[in-house]
Structures are given as C-alpha cells and as structure tokens.
Amino acid sequence: MTPNVIKCPTKTVCKTKHRRCTFNNSVALSNRRCPTNRICDSLCKSIIDNHRFKGPSWKNTDATQWCTIAWSITKCYIPPDGYENVNTARDTDFNGIVNIIINCIKFQKYLKEDLSESANICTKVRDKNKTLKYSPTMRIADDEKGNFIITLVGILNDSVNVNNPSKFTETSQKLLKLKTDVFEVSATKR
Incomplete structure (x- = not known):
C-alpha cells in the first residue's frame, strides 16, 4: 500500500493526531514488506527521481495498482487536490495533463x-x-x-x-x- 512505501513524515500526506501519523501508522502497515521483491520501493524511488520538484502527489495514487495500472503512477505527477478518483487520461482535465508534462521530467524529450x-x-x-x-x-x-x-x-x-x-x-x-x-x-x- 502507498503508506508502506513512502517515508514518514511526507509533506501534504502525513497527518498527526496525538503525535502519531494517521496515514503511516495504521494496523494495515504491520507487514511493511513489499510482496514483489521490493519492486514497490524501487518504483517509489523512480517516481520521486522523475518528479521535477521531488514532491509526488501521494494522496492521488494507490501503490497496490502500480504494477497493473500505469495511470496510478501517472497520478503522482498531477496536483494533489481534485484528482484522487480520476483513473484515465481521458477522465483528466487539461490542467491535470499539462501538470503531468511539467512535473514528470521524462516529458522533456517531447x-x-x-x-x-x-x-x-x-x-x-x-x-x-x-x-x-x-x-x-x-x-x-x-x-x-x-x-x-x-x-x-x-x-x-x-x-x-x-x-x-x-x-x-x-x-x-x-x-x-x-x-x-x-x-x-x-x-x-x-
């Protein structure tokens, strides 16, 4: 899951309540190991490395879908608000698409x-x-x-x-x- 692969504290994602992060400290995180030979951690690092400002929109994405739905990775490059339930390029507005191009350094070659x-x-x-x-x-x-x-x-x-x-x-x-x-x-x- 996404909380398993991002470090705490992460700006705009982590929310503390009684000095504990409610995003990264849930019961579901008791098993913090990636089931696919740590590929999730590698993908997370790649997402950060390819983000122009090193600040992916983690709340837009679901790491459990990274290996099966490419758009779940793409959503890391869209602004954090208003795109959580947008699941395809066709469903994404102009602002979202242009921000993907700006934020993901791989688009520079185009x-x-x-x-x-x-x-x-x-x-x-x-x-x-x-x-x-x-x-x-x-x-x-x-x-x-x-x-x-x-x-x-x-x-x-x-x-x-x-x-x-x-x-x-x-x-x-x-x-x-x-x-x-x-x-x-x-x-x-x-």
Missing part, C-alpha cells in the same frame, strides 16, 4: 523548450487555462482568446519526437481557424 525554467511553454498554457477556468463569466476578450490559442499552437509547434506529426499539424490548423472564428465548436463533436 518538447524543445526547457521545462525546468519557471516560465516555459507549458506553464504559460497552464496559467492561461486557469485564467479562463476561474473566470466568473467563462468569457475572455478576443485578444485574450487569440493569445491563448497562439500559446496552445506554440506547445504543439514546440513538440518533438511525436508519433503522429500530421495530427499535430491538423490540430494547429483547427486552433488557428478557431482564433479567426472560421472553425465551429460543437458540444457533440469530438
């Missing part, structure tokens, strides 16, 4: 821009998305919309080592049409 810089193409698109997401009216001015779309196109154009570059080109063209109001958006289209 982008030219240095993701270790605090202001990079992914943080720009994430911040623009947050501005729209938290707008009380869910509306943005035309120039803001244009800037947001250009930033999205920028992330597509910055991509390297992709399996389907024609899909990236097609998506960029659709975004540019959306910028000029030539492309229609429908709630039923995918």
